[in-house]
Amino acid sequence: MKNLLYLEWRKVRWPVLIMLMIATAASMILSSTIYQNYALEYDLEAWEVGMRFINFIFPLIAVLPVGWLMYYERKDNFLIYTLPRVSKNKYLLSKWIILVGSAAVTMFVVMFAGVLTALYLKPEIVPVLTLVDPATGELISRVLNHHFLGELFASHPLVYGFLLSVWRGFLAGLMATMAFVLSLYVENIFVILTGPFIYYILENFILSVLHIPQYRLATSFDPETLDMGSLHAFSLVGGPLLAVLFIMFLLFYFKKVKKMTVYPS
């Protein structure tokens, strides 16, 4: 198993490392520039406003460097040569672990680099309070009152950033899984690489139109896109759950309805 994992890692390492470097650089630059146009209260908010663009394309960051892994091995029938040497499930499992692991670690590093930049590298911001307390008429903190996990965000920004980065890494792994499932059956690399992104856009749009934006994957990825009012405990897991259901539907559709096989038959 160890050798298998190492083998798979050697296949994807350059694309993953290149994507890691580009995206980390982008995240650090965005975290340390975009915030200048905003009136903010805490340093970590610079990370938040800087990441919006990356949030929009996160399935691409997760999928593009690794999604092709299975496609070419199915296309040129390389898979047949693995059959005498290793069991099907073991081979696919090691592939999946590498795929999900690299996507998750990439996303975590990209996000956490942004957190560190916003907290320690860029010059400290001058806090601007904008919210007025209707009862007393004094300026109060917007973050403490309306932010997702406002207390933690204000007092332990590093912990908040770390936790959210880990969660985002998990979601990136989910998107990579979707691409992996597609690559098990679809014979069109374009669909494999862009499928999760298209799913993300369509799901975002449809759930917004249906007035349930709290269950979007985008909300789960960045809880700040919504007001505190419409968020609740289920919001964070709603989007991923829907994605898991969609992945299971894909598996069921290809396997049972279309009766396709992963290995050439």
Added chain:
Amino acid sequence: MKVIVLRDIQQFFNGKVLFLLFGCFLFGITERQSTDHSYEQFVLHMVSEHYYLTYFMIPVFLLFTYKSLEEDMDYVLIRSRFYWKYFSAKSLAFLLNMIGFVCLQIIVVMIVGIGLRFDNSFIVAGVYSAFSMEELFIQYAKHFNSPTVASLAASAYMIVGLTVLSIFFLMLHHFWEKRIVSILMISSYILMTMGLKIPSLNEVPFLFINNYVILHYNFTSNGKFVISLICMLLMLVATGVLIKYCWAKRFHLNRKGRKKGIVFYYARFLFTKRNVGIMTVILLFISLWKFMNVNAMPAATTKDFLLSMFYGHGVDRFHMLSFLEMLILNGLPIYLLAVFVETINAEQNLGLLIRVKSKRSWTRAILQISVAFMAFYVVLMVGIGVTLCVMKGLPLVGVAQISMQLLALKFLEVLFQFLAFFLLFLWKRNVTMAFLLVFGSNVVSLLPMAWVIYFPTGLSSLARSSLFVGEEGVSFTMAIFILSGCVVCQWLYIKFRGYQKVLGG
């Protein structure tokens, strides 16, 4: 012969009739709760209830008829001495079936109505006005003495109409395969619902099956009843003649007309059921959403709907939902075309490679079929919206001009994006990269510069048009000019240089 009739009746009245009875029962109960009618009036009301008949009974009838169409069994055919005898036995079975079909519903209605007071006159004791007559009853009162007679006449007419229709469908099924009959059934139903919304259209004879089933639709103008009867008679006569004299012929839809060549070869990749289905579902979803928004406005028109459908995304401020909507509406055909290009790129069909004369004609074929696909998409987009509006009865003032303009604008923009995609594809031969770059070019409209309002990607958004923004916006002529200029440049490049690199060059 008797056996055929019995067998058909047995096949018709199986478990699925319960569904009909259940629907009828539910509908009757709901109607009964809010009724001021007497017993006889209630029955008449139910047998001529517009919504029940058009949205429940007729679909159920079509479904049942479709189910009872089956391939003729050889040994039955051999034992019947003439085909027309066999056919008339089937027709008789249909007549009996339809009598049962209508009578069952009337019995359910009569059971539901038990307990209402008896009053065999057309005068309704309303709550609001002491003695009022409903509009429908006024029409009936002109022709019949009492509600009972009217109910009998309406149900008899219904039985006759349904029988004629089912015999007609049976005849169609004899000459054509079941798939075509089902398409004809569905389209006749859609035509009927459209005819209900546009009364002037409904005057055209033959096309609208509701005239044959529902008696009071024939009251709208003098002589319409006679026309409907003549139509039904003509249908029967045509059926009889065809069955008697041409029963052995087969009217195959002409399949030899299927064209050959690369364009049509590729058309089968592009115009698949799946692609058309995806486009229809997404467009229908967005249209319905837009339509509900527009319909909530006072004095909404079809023009308003079209304007909101093509509103897109402006340049000055970012709005997530409209941005996503623009991405989806403009990106959908490009995405499907990109899947198509990737398919033919990965396939590298050797037979095709040998038969194609030159790369130029190959490129031309790809571009031709893609342009046709995009034109289809744009027409579908406007078509679905206008159909929705027409069905809901929104006024159609000034739609022709604005829809032409919007069609042209949207088509040019989609074409521009596709050609940009195609050029990028020719450059690096990587579909994913080309698509993502074109898709990403939508982001340009969010940049804070002033000139981005003239950037061709997203130029078909009305949010940028001078129609909405005023002086600062882009006028229609200007937008057309920019887009067509870009398209011509791209096309010229592909024509003289780019084609050399198409597909494995």
